[in-house]
Amino acid sequence: MQLTSCSGSNAEETTNAESAAAEKLVSIDTTKIPGGKYGAAVRYGRELMLHTAYYIGPEGINGHYTGNKMNCTNCHRDAGTRPYAFNLVRSFKDYPQYRAREGRILSLAERINNCVMRPNLGKPLPLDGKEMISIMAYLKFLSDSSNVAQVKKGIKNLEVELPDVAASSDRGEVLYAQNCERCHAKNGEGKMRFDNVTYEYPPVWGLLAYRPGSSMHRVVKLAQWLKGNMPYDKTEVGKPFLTDAQALDIAAYVNDDKKHKRPLPKTTKEVDYPNYDEKAIDYDKGPFKDPFTEQQHKYGPYKPIIDFWEGKGITPTI
Structure with missing residues (x-):
């Protein structure tokens, strides 16, 4: 009886903790981006989200991929970290994913190129290029952040x-x-x-x-x-x-x-x-x-x- 009571109490505490976590707004601490080459890729990926046109726009310094001068952060606000603004913190975990619009399973890289080609009127980023790899590295960092729980307010x-x-x-x-x-x-x-x-x-x-x-x-x-x-x-x-x-x-x-x-x-x-x-x-x-x-x-x-x-x-x- 005592073991059952403890088990029930622990289960209730776990449920309450999960519920409390679910009520917190999603947040990311970008000061925790690591060092090294991976960290450099993450930082460049974030820069691409914030300053898309500068780097890969019609007059971009690192390539001409998007066809207008809009930035990813115009829709995915705060580089995809703002709650209730096409938040991206779960995207690395959520893909590959079936997409009804395409009627097939899309990889994360394909979904990124969807945005490059549709709202940004561009051409696909090379899958093995620095820009695609850096954006994916940044999305992986968001997904791996210790501040991101399984379910939180603001992701949708x-x-x-x-x-x-x-x-x-x-x-x-x-x-x-x-x-x-x-x-x-x-x-x-x-x-x-x-x-x-x-x-x-x-x-x-x-x-x-x-x-x-x-x-x-x-x-x-x-x-x-x-x-x-x-x-x-x-x-x-x-x-x-x-x-x-x-x-x-x-x-x-x-x-x-x-x-x-x-x-x-x-x-x-x-x-x-x-x-x-x-x-x-x-x-x-x-x-x-x-x-x-x-x-x-x-x-x-x-x-x-x-x-x-x-x-x-x-x-x-x-």
Whole structure:
């Protein structure tokens, strides 16, 4: 009886400790990057995340791989360490991973090149090149950090509650003017830094912004990111400024391809979501294996789409 009692107590303490760890925000101490050649690779990988355009942009000093002057940290804020901002601390552990968008298992290097080619409009980094190896070394350091538990708040983006009505590009246009225009400009072109190397505030549409097929081009996905991060000077970590509905409406406006131009894929052979029943609910290009239109997939209301797939025993991708 005594042994059972101790065992139960220890198990309860372990469960409580794990629960407490799960409630802590994800954090990384970059002062603990090691020395030596591995540490040098980690540091360069972090530099590439922060200053992508300077090193490998159209006028990069170490190669011309990205096709615009955006930086990885524009989306993966604080070089992938900021909570609720496409956090990257688990990416080295999470890959290889099945990706519905490609319909196959992707390696981490392939996923990195996805970002280089899609939002950054570039060409693939050589798999054995210094840049790819350094980015992967940096992601390994993030994954190995003693401050990163199995589950912590901030690794995933904040969720948004999906309303019973569609997101509105027209409402979003008003909200954009109120909250976003001062940095990203009226025409969405952003603000170039004084030295023309990169952006102080990146473009959110136009021919030098992320292209269709990028994660940010999905309304719900962008809304989740906006909720956790924008406006940058009014939002604290885990304390949004925008409401869920406002984030969805701004995302609808920013991603309204009828109002704004975006760069096109470089090849017509590219096929996203080859398995139609795996498409994210807010991916807006048919065909679909459900009765809903491209318009509804893009802007909602999303609940009927979710109900349809859950009724078939399938958990839809959000």
